[in-house]
Amino acid sequence: QYGLEKPRGYNVSFHYNPHVEYHHFGSSHPMKPWRLTLTKQLVLAYGLEYTMDLYEPRPATMDELQVFHDRDYLSFLSQVTPQNAKPDDPAYLSFGFGGESNDCPVFDGLWNYVSIYSGASMSAAHNLNNKQSDIAINWSGGLHHAKKNLASGFCYINDIVLAIQLLLTQNQRVLYIDIDVHHGDGVEAAFESSDRVFTLSYHKFGIDRNGYPFFPGTGNINEMGPTDPANRGKGHSLNIPIDDGIDDEQYKWLFKTVTGAVIEKYNPTAIVLQSGADSLGGDRLGRFNLNIKAHGFCVETVKSYGRPLLLIGGGGYTPRNVARTWCHETAVCVGTELHNELPSHIPYIQAFQGAENGGGILYPDLHNTKRHDNLNTQDNLHKLVTQALENLRYLEG
Numbered sequence: 361q362y363g364l365e366k367p368r369g370y371n372v373s374f375h376y377n378p379h380v381e382y383h384h385f386g387s388s389h390p391m392k393p394w395r396l397t398l399t400k401q402l403v404l405a406y407g408l409e410y411t412m413d414l415y416e417p418r419p420a421t422m423d424e425l426q427v428f429h430d431r432d433y434l435s436f437l438s439q440v441t442p443q444n445a446k447p448d449d450p451a452y453l454s455f456g457f458g459g460e461s462n463d464c465p466v467f468d469g470l471w472n473y474v475s476i477y478s479g480a481s482m483s484a485a486h487n488l489n490n491k492q493s494d495i496a497i498n499w500s501g502g503l504h505h506a507k508k509n510l511a512s513g514f515c516y517i518n519d520i521v522l523a524i525q526l527l528l529t530q531n532q533r534v535l536y537i538d539i540d541v542h543h544g545d546g547v548e549a550a551f552e553s554s555d556r557v558f559t560l561s562y563h564k565f566g567i568d569r570n571g572y573p574f575f576p577g578t579g580n581i582n583e584m585g586p587t588d589p590a591n592r593g594k595g596h597s598l599n600i601p602i603d604d605g606i607d608d609e610q611y612k613w614l615f616k617t618v619t620g621a622v623i624e625k626y627n628p629t630a631i632v633l634q635s636g637a638d639s640l641g642g643d644r645l646g647r648f649n650l651n652i653k654a655h656g657f658c659v660e661t662v663k664s665y666g667r668p669l670l671l672i673g674g675g676g677y678t679p680r681n682v683a684r685t686w687c688h689e690t691a692v693c694v695g696t697e698l699h700n701e702l703p704s705h706i707p708y709i710q711a712f713q714g715a716e717n718g719g720g721i722l723y724p725d726l727h728n729t730k731r732h733d734n735l736n737t738q739d740n741l742h743k744l745v746t747q748a749l750e751n752l753r754y755l756e757g
């Protein structure tokens with residue numbers, strides 16, 4: 361009804377199983393699957409569904425998840441419920457559940473939830489493999505902290521690793537890029553011994569006033585994977601540690617310069633972009649000060665290289681802005697511009713209205729919600745880029 365037609369050139373597919381929305385981590389937990397409902401509502405309200413192929417993927421099976429995860433871990437994950445959980449059981453704690461932080465709670469429907477978001481990433485990878493899509497999107501995935509036998513940082517199953525493993529059946533080199541405010545440690549670790557996957561993460565890194573490192577505490581510029589020269593994966597990770605409050609112009613310059621250099625050097629045949637929206641200004645857990653269009657600039661930049669692209673979600677803890685950003689980035693993929701005034705017929709329109717919720721527009725100024733002073737100087741960022749480009753020289757020989 362907005363006159364959008366399927367643009368020629370890019371075939372975009374949208375992989376979404378609405379059952380993911382009905383899961384709750386617990387009332388005070390910052391991860392809200394409900395943000396995916398808001399995202400889907402915006403995408404529909406702007407008529408973007410007419411510009412893409414829509415898929416409702418089935419949940420991943422136990423066998424499919426076992427390609428990366430340990431059997432013992434999966435069998436625990438598939439059986440544990442809030443009713444039968446024993447929080448002091450050594451197995452429970454050793455698999456990363458509960459604990460003091462309770463980052464990874466056991467909640468009703470947990471197994472269903474993880475199978476759904478994983479199935480969607482695999483479905484997206486499948487579409488790229490058989491060339492049905494140039495860009496495949498799964499906003500419910502991007503759970504980059506999960507390890508093969510460990511739940512970590514709100515992530516239980518690493519859907520990204522599973523999707524990359526599928527892409528590797530058809531691609532010689534896959535580039536993984538991660539703009540979530542947290543370090544993509546689980547994906548980096550999974551492929552640390554491979555030269556067929558290069559991982560690049562931009563994230564907040566540093567120790568806070570209270571003495572705690574920003575989660576997960578890894579990802580300094582000198583962490584480039586294994587140091588053993590005999591290891592094939594040597595030099596195939598690049599980490600870009602950033603301080604609080606980085607602004608649009610700084611981030612865009614940093615992203616374009618470093619990502620461009622990596623793509624040109626590594627020459628991937630497919631790219632996976634984890635587009636965590638907790639790098640936006642005003643995010644409940646984040647520290648950066650990015651606006652929606654600066655975040656979307658990363659998607660535009662990656663898209664411009666014209667390689668098969670898997671675009672996935674991740675963090676994002678201020679749901680209205682997560683929805684705005686992922687709707688905008690969906691439009692970037694299909695190559696259309698959206699009007700700033702939100703269509704008035706959106707269910708949950710109240711979530712976007714009022715000065716404190718962004719005034720009923722798609723692109724509110726998130727600098728207004730600034731809570732973190734910019735600690736990144738031009739000098740620091742130039743040194744960081746110099747070091748990053750220096751690290752890339754390991755790829756040469």
Ligand code: TV1
Nearest residue numbers: 388389390461462463503504513514540542575674675676
């Ligand atoms: C339950 C209820 C859990 C309220 C967790 C914030 C909560 C957090 C909660 C929280 C919270 C973290 C740590 C501390 C490590 C722990 C999806 C030393 C208000 C990809 C994961 C961040 C980010 C984990 C995930 C972090 C992603 N921050 N309230 N927990 N211990 N955990 O710092 O990268 O976005 O905060």
Ligand code: CA
Nearest residue numbers: 538540542562
């Ligand atoms: Ca990151």
Ligand code: ZN
Nearest residue numbers: 540542638675
């Ligand atoms: Zn995050």
